[in-house]
Amino acid sequence: MTGIAQGTGGGAAGTAGTSRTTGTVAGFLAGLPHGTGIGTGAAPGVPPGADAGFAHGSGIARSYGTGTMAGAAANPGRGAVVGTGTVGARRGGAIHGPGSRDPRVQDVQAAFNAARIAMAVVGRDGRVITANRALGTLLGTDPARLADEAAADLVDLGHDARLWAAYGEVLRGGGEPLRCTRPLKGPDGQSLWTEVTLSSLPDRGNALLSVADITDRRDLQARLRHLQMHDPVTRLPNRALFFERLAAALGPDAYARGGTGRIGLCYLDLDGFKAINDTLGHRVGDELLRAVAQRLVHCADQAGYGRRGGHLVARLGGDEFAILVEDSTGTEQVSALAGSVLAALQQPFDLAGQRLSLSASIGVVERVVAGTSATALMQAADTTLYWAKSDGKARWTLFDPERNAHMITRQALSSMLRPAVERGEFTLEYQPLVGLGDGAVRGVEALVRWRHPQFGMLAPNRFIGLAEEDGSIVELGRWVLETACRQARRWQVEHPEAPPVFVSVNVAVRQVWDSDLVADVARILEETGLPPELLQLELTESAVMGSAGRPLQALQALSEMGVSIAIDDFGTGYSNLAYLSRLPVSVLKLDGSFVRGFQDEEHPNPADETIVEAMVHLAHRLGLTVIAECVESADQAERLRRIGCDTGQGWFYSRPVPPDHIPTLLGGT
Known part of the structure; x- marks a missing residue:
């Protein structure tokens, strides 16, 4: 519906009014019947189309049927408006008009100006049409001065590209309402935080801007966050x-x-x-x-x-x-x-x-x-x-990346140890123990290897320590003991013409404490048929040092069973000789660090030879035999033989080899 605006001017003749209709707050917000709105009325004698505010004139305009207001640029059918010059308006918009005789218009005007939240109506061009007193108070200015100001400048939206794009979308009548938080300068010059909302007004082509002071709320949130963080x-x-x-x-x-x-x-x-x-x-x-x-x-x-x-x-x-x-x-x-x-x-x-x-x-x-x-x-x-x-x-x-990589590898190995035993990823190699007097193979030491699917063949020093830490050494040690005994019995059966050789198996401390070692050995010997005298168990000094209670009882029971007990790496641990007289030990294995001192033929270390000779003589006086590790040359073997060492083990005789290589060495090489 289009309408013709009629106004009665209360201002002086010649005070410029405008004949363009913009609509009222009532029209914007309430959608009143007849399209009643707030605007300016033209004083008598003022030509239609003048675009200036007036100071005192007011008037009432309503739509009567069809037609268009002469010279107006207003939206057709929106109705004419009640206007006043006390706040000032652009394009005929005013905020309140004491001369209005429509109570609904007066209510809307009063509500708009009395609202505690700061508001303004913004045109499509982004400029303020009307502003209420709360917005003027918030910005520290007369609300009349805000008319025709760029709304984006008032709330600082132009410095954020994302907000600016959303702002333009709302002004064009599309998109969701714009909501954001912006810092502003208050009337006293202090910073304050505001919550800005801009939403389109249906069927008006304009937008409503609201600005709420949230400084206190934000300060409280900041204090709560500080306590929380x-x-x-x-x-x-x-x-x-x-x-x-x-x-x-x-x-x-x-x-x-x-x-x-x-x-x-x-x-x-x-x-x-x-x-x-x-x-x-x-x-x-x-x-x-x-x-x-x-x-x-x-x-x-x-x-x-x-x-x-x-x-x-x-x-x-x-x-x-x-x-x-x-x-x-x-x-x-x-x-x-x-x-x-x-x-x-x-x-x-x-x-x-x-x-x-x-x-x-x-x-x-x-x-x-x-x-x-x-x-x-x-x-x-x-x-x-x-x-x-x-x-x-x-x-x-x-x-250290290298140290970390090593640790990661250890962790990976540790996590795979127990499943590896179940999957049969371990194998045994055997290194001969050779008599220094006649060169005959007296026995073999079983050395476990891990055929790791990712890291390849791993030596014991890569995983035995891990197995002792997590307890999987008990299960692994039981498998090694059973496999070695079964293999030694097979050699005995398949080569009856060769002198029987004993098999030496390493036993960890946790095997003595965390399992019934005596029962395991008895069961395995019975199942494999290996005579007890062909089994030797090697324990480190730390495993037997200070042995009492269960460990001592286990060693004594094994010795009484006929199993030989050997002390591995002798001379590098506590070196307390007192336990040699009270433990059922029958063999001492000298650590390779002593034997290596024999390698330098031109400049031998006499102290090494003296120490080895003393330990050999002491062992013999106690009725023990001595095995020297790490024999790598004929000269070493000869010097060890001269000082009375019984057996040698090392690369000079053979590296650790698979079980099928041992029969070729049984005749003595």
Whole structure:
């Protein structure tokens, strides 16, 4: 429906009005019947189409059927408006008109101006048509002055490309309402935070802008976040904030902002803190943590690293702390920081009338940001901290990729040990034990090998220690014992013409403690048919030193069964000779370190020969036989024979070989 606007002017003749209709707040917001709106009425005698505000004139206009207001650029059918010049308007829009006789229009005008939330009507060109008093108060100006101002400038939308695009979409009548948070300058010059909303007005072609002051709410949120992201004891950033900052330092924005492109981390744990906390109480422990935090912050501030000072000292929990170094310049810088932290924490703490001392173990990681994840960085830091503690504590240790690769390999091997026994991935090789007097093979030592599907053939030193740590040595040792005994019996049966040879099998400490070794040996000997005198069990000095209770009883039972007991690597452990007289030991195996001293024919070490000769004579006086390991030359073998050693073992005679090679050696070579 189109309409002809009629207005009665209360202003002076000649005061310019406008005949263009823009619609009222009532028309914008309430959709009143007849298209009633707020606008300006033209004073008598003023030519239609004039585009100027007026100061005092007011009038009422309504639509009467069809037609168009002469000279008007208004939307057809929207109705004419009630207008006043007290606020001022552009294109005929006014905010309130005391001369309006329509109560609905007056209600809308009053509500708009009395609203506590700041509002303005914005045209398609982005300029303010009308503004209420709350917006003027918020911006510290008369709302009349806001007419025709660019709305985007009032709420600072033009500096954000994303917001600017969304803003234009709303003005064009499409898209979702724009909602954002913007900082503004208040009337007193102080910064305030606002929540800005811009939404299209249906069928009007304009938009409604609202601005809410959320400064108090934002301050409260900031205080709550600070409490949430900081440790209550030390006031340092906590684990959550640390990982948030770490993720940002490793994120894509880190590349855009420039810098060195590197990152460093000092991950530390207090040595001896638990003892202080347990003995002096948690109150003293908390005071100590606060004092430690102060020293860490001081060290970080003194370092002055990073182009933006991008360091973060955080308490990750318990007595664990971290210092994040953004834009590090290399390992030297982060290592120097770790050194200063270590020195600072080693100074005594005077707390609760007591002087307390502690130290720290620090893992240091420094690397390129590209390709690094937070998980990988923290794993490296945790591993390096473990190294620092295992190396003796009170030190810092730098991440070593080679050492880490070795550790990863160990972990992989450890996890696959038990399944490998079940899958039959282990095999035995045998190394001859040769009589030094006649050169005849007296026995063989069974040496286990792991045919690993990924790493190939592995020697015992690659996995035996792991098997002892996780307990799989019991199952593996039982398999080795049974396989070796079965093979020795097979040689005896298949080669009855050859002198019988004994088989020597290594036994770990955990096999003695964690299994019934005596029962296992008895069962295996019975099942395989191997005579007990053809089985020799080798134990290290540490396994038999101080033996009492179950281990001693087991050794005695095995000896009474007819099994020979040998002490492996003799001379490198406790070297306490007292146990030789009370343990059922029948053989000593001299460690290869003594035999290697015989290699230099031109400049032999007389001390080595004297020590070996003394041990051989002592063993013989106790009724023990002696096996020398690592015999690699004829000269070594001859010198060992001269001083009375009974048996030799080493590459001079044979490397460890598969079981089918042993029969060729049984005749003595």
